[in-house]
Structures are given as structure tokens and as C-alpha cells.
Amino acid sequence: SMSVYILENKTHGNKAFSNLNEGYGKVLRYGAYSEEVLERLRWLNGGMAATLGKAIELSGGIDIRALLAEALHMGDEGHNRNKAGSVLYTAKLAPFIAQAAPDSETAAKILKSLGDNALSVLNPVMACCKAMADAAHNVEGSTIVSTMARNGTDFGIRVSGLGERWFTAPVATPKGLYFPGFTEADASGDIGDSTITETAGIGGFAMASAPAIVTFVSGTPKDAINATLEMYEITIAEHKAFTIPQLDFRGSPTGIDIRKVVETNTTPRINTGIAHKEAGVGQVGAGLVRPPMEVFHEALMAFAEKYGF
Amino acid sequence: SMSVYILENKTHGNKAFSNLNEGYGKVLRYGAYSEEVLERLRWLNGGMAATLGKAIELSGGIDIRALLAEALHMGDEGHNRNKAGSVLYTAKLAPFIAQAAPDSETAAKILKSLGDNALSVLNPVMACCKAMADAAHNVEGSTIVSTMARNGTDFGIRVSGLGERWFTAPVATPKGLYFPGFTEADASGDIGDSTITETAGIGGFAMASAPAIVTFVSGTPKDAINATLEMYEITIAEHKAFTIPQLDFRGSPTGIDIRKVVETNTTPRINTGIAHKEAGVGQVGAGLVRPPMEVFHEALMAFAEKYGF
Incomplete structure (x- = not known):
């Protein structure tokens, strides 16, 4: 077992959890499990988690939604680019880590580990x-997507008004840029549950906030603006907390409506990491992908069956 | 006397210096000198500077130009918005501060002070x-502005090919947004030597990088883009290290050419803080200002006299 962050939705009282981020490349969450991977996990779960837990307690808890809102004003989109968020997270926790660590060497090691990892804050x-999206799940009559997740083979969504049923279809392979030594031929099918970010209105949906991300996922800054503009076509609201300076502080497009997806024939845009297709290698790139349209068709039919309209 | 940062231009070997940043509001550099101001200065110059100095030594030195380049990709423009740069600076130094501090309480206090101050990195x-601009000074035949500075009464520039002569004229008052309780009636004339940032191609010149700054200095994100675009008209180069994602990674407009300023009748754009007109109060707002056109006219005439064309 591994230590986890506990995130609480203060309005609705529900909680969600995530482990500590391992960084890029050879990491367990992308399928790598060599000795160095296990060694890092032992350190994350050992000295790091113990001190981090104490530091978070000393801090009284970090408001991740507020941090994310700030990061969106600093060139992050929150899924594939968390550079600003991760240094904000490091800087906010730093005084408490200094106090919580058993000695200054441990404090220094943890601070370096958090500050050097541009994904530190991705897991929280x-x-x-997840804590926000879960609060939107199981609303009677709602056509809003409350979960999107992939397992490398299938892409699945759940819809708020359709309970625990998953609508699934085969995944696509992301288009993007590869780390040195890897190509598209190495790519696994789209994988992971990080699409909870797009479900909540950030990531690919807030890409206009993150023009510099194109150096990592391909495309141009104009594409990033267009990605967000397109997502307004399939969402129900503009986020109150997450605003996009590049679009005159318009709220990010939030709440994918399966009716709008089908009506406009436009699937959600997802920024994601790319895993190697063989177990043991790890992350090999980052790029863009969309879910299969079938899952939205199927969900809409199920909705019509259940609610009779 | 106060401890200073030492910044070295590694290419040309020249050095520049700055004190530690005090934050916003009641601060000595904007004319405040109450007991709390002096108390903070004593702390900055005492425990903080001692540990920070050791930490910077342990780090082997921080590459501020590289940090600034990163911050421009994170929504800073480097003069009036240094939010990203300051957390980057805090996160980079944090492990070394943990090691250099005499005890964990001092480490925590310094980390909190650096991380909470969105201007921490402004002084370095x-x-x-300054270290970059000084390297461009005293180039025979050069029409490039190598210094801009204001003292609340006069705005002065120096031109690379015109040696130590200052060209001065009365300052304007910045237009901008005021901190609660203050209005334009409280504003001092434009003041300070922070215009070295615009001289070096950031600040108002890189405003396109910082759409969120308009909440602090007034205007719209589109104005921020236009500010940078206009500055290409009066500059000689596009910066190699400082690129602007919003403009497809175009280099920031750098090197104000007095000939272009006069020819296009366009003065440089400056983002700046606003001081209270009475001594003892401090910073009361932030906004935009331009130098008086006379100084460029005068400099161009002096150039023609000296070089005879």
C-alpha cells in the first residue's frame, strides 16, 4: 500500500484520494517497475510521505482549487502542464516542510524533490x-459527464443521471511529441484516469491558459486557444473559480453535456501523457487525444430509455 | 548599509547589485520609514540575508536570466508581475535555505517570507x-538606450554611444489602479530605476506574456498584446532568451533605438509601481507610464552633433 493525499470537497463533504507523483519517464503509473522505480516509491512512501503529511497538517491544509485557479493564470492547464502549480505547491508547503522534517537534510531532499518535479501538484x-466531479454525480435527470477514464484498451464515461453504468468503446492513440528515443510506434492506447481533469473543466478544456504547452504536446499557441473555444460548444457552464486571462478572464468550459457532444458531433479534447505499449518502460511522450464518439451516442440512448424523452 | 544581491554577467564579466525586496505597500523604496518598515529592514539585513547568502553559495548561484525566461512562459512580464518568478526563485532556493538556516524556525520564516512576497525575485x-544593459553601454556609434530611470521629478535616459551624459525632462504620472484607500490624487510623479527592466526588453515590453497583469495595472489582455506589438516598432532586436508564447514564441522586443522612437513618434511603454506623493506613505498603486518624448529628441540631436550625421 502507498500513502495518499486526501482531498476534501468542503461544500459537499465528499473526499477523493491520490498517491504521490513520481515524476516523468520511468514511473510505475506508466508501467515501469525496475529497481530504481521501486526505490523511488519506497522513498516517496517512507521519509517523504511522513514529513509531507506532517507539513500539510501544520499548514492547516492547502486549498488546491485556489492554487489551481492561480496556476491557470500562470500558464498551466492543470493536466499536462503543472509547472506553475508545482512550484506554487512547493513554495506554499516549504515553510511547513522545514518545520516538519526530522532534520535539515531531509527537508532539503523533499523540497528539491517537490520543486524539481513539474508534476508534483498533478496528483492533488x-x-x-475527482472530489468536484463526484459531487456532480447521481443528479437525477442530468446529462453531464461525471467521469472519463481509460485503461489502454477501452475509454469509459459515466453520466451523472445514469448512475453507476459505464459506457465504453475502444480507445484511440494520442497524437503528440515523444521523448528522445521513442516514436508513435511505441505508444500504448490512451490510458489512465487523469481525464478527470477535463471532466472538471481544466486540462485540454483550459488549454488557452497554457500557450507554452505546445512545446510539449505539439501544435501552436493558436491551437491552444481554439481547443478551449471548441469546448464551450459541448459544455453547460463557464467555471466560476477557473478563469482564463487569454480569453478576457472567461470561465473555463465546464460540464460536458452528452446532448451537446452528439448534437455538434464534437468529442472532448484531452491533453495526456503517452505510455509505452509494453509493460516496464514507462512514459514515452505527451499529446492530444479524444474519446470515441460511440460512448456518447450509447449514453444518450440509455438516457432516452431511462427518462423516456 | 544593507546586504545586496550580486548579479554577474557571465559573458562580459560586469556585475550589478540590488537589495532584498521588502514587498508591497509600506516599504522604504517607496518612501515609507515607520518603525515596522525599519523592523522589516533589520530582519532582511540580519537573519534573512545571512542565511540567503549561504543558501545562494550552496546552490552555486541562480541563473536569473534562465529563471526569467521561464517566468515569461508562466504569465510574468518581470517588472510589475513577478508572481511566477518569485515562487520559482523560492522553490529553487528552498533546499539550500533548509540546509543553510541555523534552525528550522529560521528556515521556515525565510521560506514563508520569500514565497508569500510576489516581488521576491524583482530585485535580482x-x-x-542592469548587468545586461551595462554590457550594451558605451558602444561607439550605438543609438540604443542603455539606461532609463526616474526620480519622481525627472525622467532620464542614457544612450550607449553617448557615454555618461543623461538626457532628462519632467516625468509623467502613471495611469493605473490604486490600492484600497488611495486615488490618483495621491500619486507621486513617476519614480524609480526599475525601468531597467524595459531597457532590457521585459516589463512593459513583454506584457503580452502576462495577460493576467491587467487586473493589477488596468486595461485588457488585448491591450497587453498590443503593448508588446507596439514596442517592436521602436526596438532593434527580438530577444534570444526571452520568448513570448502568446506571440508564437517570438523574442521580446529589445534594445530601444532613439532613431525609431523619434521616427515613429512612439515612446517606450513602462509598467510600474506608483508611490505616494508624500514621504512616509509608500506604494499606493501600479500602472502604466511613458517617458517624455523630449529626452529622445534631445539625445538624437546630441548623437547627430557627436557623430556628424
Whole structure:
């Protein structure tokens, strides 16, 4: 077992969890499990988690939604680019880590580990999105997507008004940029549950906030603006907390409506990491992908059957 | 006397210096000198500077130009918005501060002070700009502005090919937004030497990088883009290290050419803080200002006299 972050939705009282982020490349969450991977996990779960837990307690808890809102004003989109969020997270926790660590060497090691990892805050961010999305699940009559997740083979969604049923279809392979030494031929099918970020209105949906991300996922800054603009077509609301300076502080497009997806024939845009297709290698790139349209068709039919209209 | 940062231009070997940043509001550099101001200065110059100095030594030195380049991809423009740069600076130094501090309480206090102050990195950034601009000074035949500075009464520039002569004229008053309780009636004339940032191609010149700054200085994100676009008209180059994602990674407009300023009748754009007109109060707002056109006219005439064309 591994230590986890606990994220609480203060309004609705529900909680979500995530482990500690391992960084890029050879990491367990992308299928790598060599000795160095296990060694890092032991350190994360040992000295790091113990001190981090104490530091978070000393801090009284970090408001991840507020941090994320700030990061969106600092060039992050919260899924594939968390550079600003991760240094904000490091800087906010730093005084408490200094106090909580058993000695200054441990404090220094943890601070370096958090500050150097541009994904440090991704895991608390995903759990924050999960805590928000779960609060929107199981609303009678709602056509809003409350979960999107992939397992490398199938892409699945759940819809708020359709309970625990998953609508699934085969995944696509992300298009993007590869780390040195890897190509599209190495890519696994789309994988992971990080699409909870797009479900909650950030990531690919807030890409306009993150023009510099194109150096990592391909495309141009104009594409990033267009990605967000397109997502307004399939969402029900503009986020009150997450605003996009590049679009005159318009709220990020939030709440995927299966009716709008089908009506406009536009699937959600997802920024994601790319795993190697073989177990043991790890993350090999990052790029863009969309869910299969079938899952939205199927969900809409199920909705019509259940609610009779 | 106060401890200073030492910034070295590694290419040219020249150095520049700046003190530690005090934060916003009641601060000595904007004319406040109450007991709380002096108390903070004593702390900055005492425990903080001692540990920070050791930490910077342990780190082997921080590459402020690289940090600034990163911050421009994170919504800063480097003069009036240094939010990202300051947390980057805090996160980079944090492990070394943990090691250098005499005890964990001091480490925590310094980390909190650096991380909570969105201007922490402004002073090293200004000294970095000074070290770059000084290297461009005293180039025979050069029409590039190598210094801009204001003292609340006069605005002065120096031109690279015109040696130590200052060209001065009365300052304007910045237009901007005021901190609660203050209005334009409280504003001092434009003041300070922070315009070294615009001289070096950031600040108002890189405003396109910082759409969220408009909440602090007034205007719209589109104005921020236009500010940078206009500055390409009066500059000689596009910066190699400082690129602007919003403009497809175009280099920031750098090197104000007095010939272009006069020819296009366009003065440089400056983002700046606003001081209270009475001594003892401090910073009361932030906004935008331009130098008086006369100084460029005068400099161009002096150039023609000296070089005979």
C-alpha cells in the first residue's frame, strides 16, 4: 500500500484520494517497475510521505482549487502542464516542510524533490477534480459527464443521471511529441484516469491558459486557444473559480453535456501523457487525444430509455 | 548599509547589485520609514540575508536570466508581475535555505517570507537587467538606450554611444489602479530605476506574456498584446532568451533605438509601481507610464552633433 493525499470537497463533504507523483519517464503509473522505480516509491512512501503529511497538517491544509485557479493564470492547464502549480505547491508547503522534517537534510531532499518535479501538484489536482466531479454525480435527470477514464484498451464515461453504468468503446492513440528515443510506434492506447481533469473543466478544456504547452504536446499557441473555444460548444457552464486571462478572464468550459457532444458531433479534447505499449518502460511522450464518439451516442440512448424523452 | 544581491554577467564579466525586496505597500523604496518598515529592514539585513547568502553559495548561484525566461512562459512580464518568478526563485532556493538556516524556525520564516512576497525575485531581476544593459553601454556609434530611470521629478535616459551624459525632462504620472484607500490624487510623479527592466526588453515590453497583469495595472489582455506589438516598432532586436508564447514564441522586443522612437513618434511603454506623493506613505498603486518624448529628441540631436550625421 502507498500513502495518499486526501482531498476534501468542503461544500459537499465528499473526499477523493491520490498517491504521490513520481515524476516523468520511468514511473510505475506508466508501467515501469525496475529497481530504481521501486526505490523511488519506497522513498516517496517512507521519509517523504511522513514529513509531507506532517507539513500539510501544520499548514492547516492547502486549498488546491485556489492554487489551481492561480496556476491557470500562470500558464498551466492543470493536466499536462503543472509547472506553475508545482512550484506554487512547493513554495506554499516549504515553510511547513522545514518545520516538519526530522532534520535539515531531509527537508532539503523533499523540497528539491517537490520543486524539481513539474508534476508534483498533478496528483492533488486530479484528486481535487475527482472530489468536484463526484459531487456532480447521481443528479437525477442530468446529462453531464461525471467521469472519463481509460485503461489502454477501452475509454469509459459515466453520466451523472445514469448512475453507476459505464459506457465504453475502444480507445484511440494520442497524437503528440515523444521523448528522445521513442516514436508513435511505441505508444500504448490512451490510458489512465487523469481525464478527470477535463471532466472538471481544466486540462485540454483550459488549454488557452497554457500557450507554452505546445512545446510539449505539439501544435501552436493558436491551437491552444481554439481547443478551449471548441469546448464551450459541448459544455453547460463557464467555471466560476477557473478563469482564463487569454480569453478576457472567461470561465473555463465546464460540464460536458452528452446532448451537446452528439448534437455538434464534437468529442472532448484531452491533453495526456503517452505510455509505452509494453509493460516496464514507462512514459514515452505527451499529446492530444479524444474519446470515441460511440460512448456518447450509447449514453444518450440509455438516457432516452431511462427518462423516456 | 544593507546586504545586496550580486548579479554577474557571465559573458562580459560586469556585475550589478540590488537589495532584498521588502514587498508591497509600506516599504522604504517607496518612501515609507515607520518603525515596522525599519523592523522589516533589520530582519532582511540580519537573519534573512545571512542565511540567503549561504543558501545562494550552496546552490552555486541562480541563473536569473534562465529563471526569467521561464517566468515569461508562466504569465510574468518581470517588472510589475513577478508572481511566477518569485515562487520559482523560492522553490529553487528552498533546499539550500533548509540546509543553510541555523534552525528550522529560521528556515521556515525565510521560506514563508520569500514565497508569500510576489516581488521576491524583482530585485535580482532588476540587477540582472542592469548587468545586461551595462554590457550594451558605451558602444561607439550605438543609438540604443542603455539606461532609463526616474526620480519622481525627472525622467532620464542614457544612450550607449553617448557615454555618461543623461538626457532628462519632467516625468509623467502613471495611469493605473490604486490600492484600497488611495486615488490618483495621491500619486507621486513617476519614480524609480526599475525601468531597467524595459531597457532590457521585459516589463512593459513583454506584457503580452502576462495577460493576467491587467487586473493589477488596468486595461485588457488585448491591450497587453498590443503593448508588446507596439514596442517592436521602436526596438532593434527580438530577444534570444526571452520568448513570448502568446506571440508564437517570438523574442521580446529589445534594445530601444532613439532613431525609431523619434521616427515613429512612439515612446517606450513602462509598467510600474506608483508611490505616494508624500514621504512616509509608500506604494499606493501600479500602472502604466511613458517617458517624455523630449529626452529622445534631445539625445538624437546630441548623437547627430557627436557623430556628424
